[in-house]
Amino acid sequence: MPTPTITIRNLEKYYDTKKVLNHINLEVLSGQVLGYIGPNGAGKSTTVKILTGLITDFSGEVIVNGINIQEDPLKVKSMIGYIPEVAELYEVLTPREYLEFVGSLYEMDAALCQERIEKFMTAFGLKEQIDNRIESFSKGMRQKVLIASGLLHNPDIIILDEPLSGLDANSVILIKNLISRLSAEGKTIFYCSHMMDVVEKVSDRIILINHGEIVADGSFEELKQKEGGGNLEQIFASLTASNISNNEATDEFIDALKN
Numbered sequence: 001m002p003t004p005t006i007t008i009r010n011l012e013k014y015y016d017t018k019k020v021l022n023h024i025n026l027e028v029l030s031g032q033v034l035g036y037i038g039p040n041g042a043g044k045s046t047t048v049k050i051l052t053g054l055i056t057d058f059s060g061e062v063i064v065n066g067i068n069i070q071e072d073p074l075k076v077k078s079m080i081g082y083i084p085e086v087a088e089l090y091e092v093l094t095p096r097e098y099l100e101f102v103g104s105l106y107e108m109d110a111a112l113c114q115e116r117i118e119k120f121m122t123a124f125g126l127k128e129q130i131d132n133r134i135e136s137f138s139k140g141m142r143q144k145v146l147i148a149s150g151l152l153h154n155p156d157i158i159i160l161d162e163p164l165s166g167l168d169a170n171s172v173i174l175i176k177n178l179i180s181r182l183s184a185e186g187k188t189i190f191y192c193s194h195m196m197d198v199v200e201k202v203s204d205r206i207i208l209i210n211h212g213e214i215v216a217d218g219s220f221e222e223l224k225q226k227e228g229g230g231n232l233e234q235i236f237a238s239l240t241a242s243n244i245s246n247n248e249a250t251d252e253f254i255d256a257l258k259n
């Protein structure tokens with residue numbers, strides 16, 4: 001049995017008096033692609049912010065490769081590559097300059113960094129634009145720079161938050177293939193998304209959280225068996241059903257437009 005790369009024990013988080021994570025316990029193994037899903041406001045981003053060291057006031061334990069994040073946050077950050085959905089890219093910089101800056105933060109060897117920047121940008125079809133300012137880039141082109149910046153230091157753990165946002169079909173295929181190749185090499189992938197069809201395909205384990213609690217944990221096949229079939233979107237809907245059904249909500253909208 002491989003040792004867990006990420007261990008989360010009794011994780012709880014409050015914003016003021018509101019509890020948004022309740023007793024999260026989770027072990028993620030090396031090479032696992034974990035799909036972390038849940039409705040809006042369930043607590044996914046809060047979990048990710050804790051894992052990436054952006055939120056430090058929580059109770060419980062988060063251990064990454066044997067290191068307690070509260071004891072050595074810098075060490076943990078060096079082992080993680082975080083690809084957020086949106087980020088402030090320094091728009092006056094070019095991808096080369098921006099990625100060189102990111103590489104320097106990770107104290108990467110300059111020649112290795114340069115080699116990876118060129119290879120990543122070539123793979124993303126951005127070789128020609130490598131020395132153009134990011135301000136002239138489309139949403140998808142920016143997303144590619146963001147993905148490159150998260151992978152540049154070759155982290156053991158890769159946390160992706162809606163990484164396909166804005167990407168064209170070819171780039172989506174590239175990222176999906178990349179995820180499976182990186183996991184085959186032993187990287188741990190923490191994949192947050194609302195795109196259920198993609199999560200269903202790329203994840204070998206799925207965690208569903210609702211109101212800050214884990215309500216399902218298993219492979220897609222396991223969840224399907226437990227919930228009596230369906231695709232992940234249907235399983236999600238049945239496990240996170242609110243007072244108002246999706247059909248009723250649609251009716252409400254249409255009704256509201258009638259007057």
Ligand SMILES: Nc1ncnc2c1ncn2[C@@H]1O[C@H](COP(=O)(O)OP(=O)(O)OP(=O)(O)O)[C@@H](O)[C@H]1O
Nearest residue numbers: 015016018020038039040041042043044045046047
């Ligand atoms: N800075 C904050 N201050 C107060 N409450 C917050 C803050 N950030 C998040 N919350 C609350 O914490 C809860 C969990 O939010 P979180 O952003 O983790 O959800 P999420 O699962 O990532 O949602 P989404 O799918 O909409 O991105 C929500 O109820 C949200 O209102």
